[in-house]
Amino acid sequence: MHKHILFYLIVFFISTQSLKAQEKDQYVILISLDGYRWDYTEKFRPENISKFVAEGSSAQSMKPSFPSKTFPNHYTIATGMKPENHGLVNNSFYEPEKDQTYVINDRSLVEDGYWYGGTPLWVLAEQNGLIAASYFFVGTEAPVQGIHPSYYYNYDGGVSNLTRISKVFEWLELPEDERPRLITLYFSDMDDVGHGFGPNNETELKKKITKLDRELGALFEGIKSFEIDINIFIVSDHGMTDVPKENLLNLDQITENINARVVSNGAQAHLYLDNPLELEEIYLHLNTIDGPFKVSKIQDKEYYKNIDRHRNRLGDILILPDLGFYLADAQGMVKYQNRSALFKTNVFGEHGFSPEYKDMHGIFYANGPRIKKNELIPTFQNFHVYPLICNILGLPIPDDIDGDINVLEKILKNEQP
Numbered sequence: 001m002h003k004h005i006l007f008y009l010i011v012f013f014i015s016t017q018s019l020k021a022q023e024k025d026q027y028v029i030l031i032s033l034d035g036y037r038w039d040y041t042e043k044f045r046p047e048n049i050s051k052f053v054a055e056g057s058s059a060q061s062m063k064p065s066f067p068s069k070t071f072p073n074h075y076t077i078a079t080g081m082k083p084e085n086h087g088l089v090n091n092s093f094y095e096p097e098k099d100q101t102y103v104i105n106d107r108s109l110v111e112d113g114y115w116y117g118g119t120p121l122w123v124l125a126e127q128n129g130l131i132a133a134s135y136f137f138v139g140t141e142a143p144v145q146g147i148h149p150s151y152y153y154n155y156d157g158g159v160s161n162l163t164r165i166s167k168v169f170e171w172l173e174l175p176e177d178e179r180p181r182l183i184t185l186y187f188s189d190m191d192d193v194g195h196g197f198g199p200n201n202e203t204e205l206k207k208k209i210t211k212l213d214r215e216l217g218a219l220f221e222g223i224k225s226f227e228i229d230i231n232i233f234i235v236s237d238h239g240m241t242d243v244p245k246e247n248l249l250n251l252d253q254i255t256e257n258i259n260a261r262v263v264s265n266g267a268q269a270h271l272y273l274d275n276p277l278e279l280e281e282i283y284l285h286l287n288t289i290d291g292p293f294k295v296s297k298i299q300d301k302e303y304y305k306n307i308d309r310h311r312n313r314l315g316d317i318l319i320l321p322d323l324g325f326y327l328a329d330a331q332g333m334v335k336y337q338n339r340s341a342l343f344k345t346n347v348f349g350e351h352g353f354s355p356e357y358k359d360m361h362g363i364f365y366a367n368g369p370r371i372k373k374n375e376l377i378p379t380f381q382n383f384h385v386y387p388l389i390c391n392i393l394g395l396p397i398p399d400d401i402d403g404d405i406n407v408l409e410k411i412l413k414n415e416q417p
Helices: 002-022 040-044 047-054 070-079 121-127 161-172 189-197 202-223 276-286 330-343 382-393 405-411
Strands: 026-033 057-059 092-095 100-103 132-135 182-187 229-235 241-244 248-250 260-263 269-273 293-297 317-321 326-328 347-350 364-367 375-377
Touching: 026 070, 026 202, 026 382, 040 047, 040 202, 047 202, 047 229, 047 364, 070 121, 070 382, 092 260, 092 269, 121 132, 121 182, 121 382, 132 161, 161 182, 161 202, 189 202, 189 330, 189 347, 202 229, 229 382, 248 330, 269 276, 276 293, 276 317, 317 326, 326 330, 330 347, 375 405, 382 405
Parallel strands: 026 182, 026 229, 057 375, 132 182, 248 326
Antiparallel strands: 057 364, 092 100, 229 364, 241 347, 260 269, 269 317, 293 317
């Protein structure tokens, strides 16, 4: 009898220890390469990124949310919610309730938690007892739900990539009770060069991607020295398309004599009408203007599908140029003239257009102990990244997100390492 009890105790102990081994803490590093178009890796063959892709899982492309702008899509990746649901509906937009226009270069607004809805990954982590860290990621500078990552920095584009990477190593060397389980990183290199020269200037893009690849190679190599399970995700917020200088559309002329606040430009302009009763009249008027652009009523839900949560931020009418054309007000026209002189080119790179255009698509690469090797998946929408990272970190997935764990769960190994 005693022998049987001893046998079962031994089996129970072994099973418990095996289960504990399987439940080894997982770490996640989420890296954003701003403006890294879906086809850059295949086109330029950067050594370290290519190896990272070959040894892990990747998607044919990652489809951004509308509009394919930097702030809305970074925050979509961070929250698992479409822009019309999390509140950052564009890089700039008007908020009637505060009588303020959110713009991404106004530090007081960027650092104000009022503008940010949803539950970003770092907030969810901190709420559930995990430490989070960020070296630049949209939303981390604001106290969303009153919470910052335990470690974070206000954005400064002058900080080198290697400085950011070395800080990751410092964080991972911390004692376990101080060490972040979630780290977010941001690099702007490909967006910068893409805007300056367009996505088809192979000389300039290859130069920039080669440097970025060396820096990421240093990160990948350094990660190997840590005896912890680190899963790395590399994503981008959007792609890029060529806009010839002669394809600039004069937004001031298009909206002349219209009684409305016009906010944003580029791939879309939001019109907030002084008198909403004039909606049909103004819509019909804009449609009489001949040009390579489309006019859409917000209420038709053609681009923003859910207009209930942040209806006031969306305005009444959208003006959307065709791919390869770009709206510019008087200030924008001067900006492009200066850019043309600075980069000595008459072709620029831009984004913000409908995600249905493949040029707007970004990347999704994953590698780590929980990730399958040599797994290629079809194009998917970027809000599905959020529940995947929640799954790996053991975090509860909020009910109100747009992301679905079933979309990316296929790249996970069936058993814990």
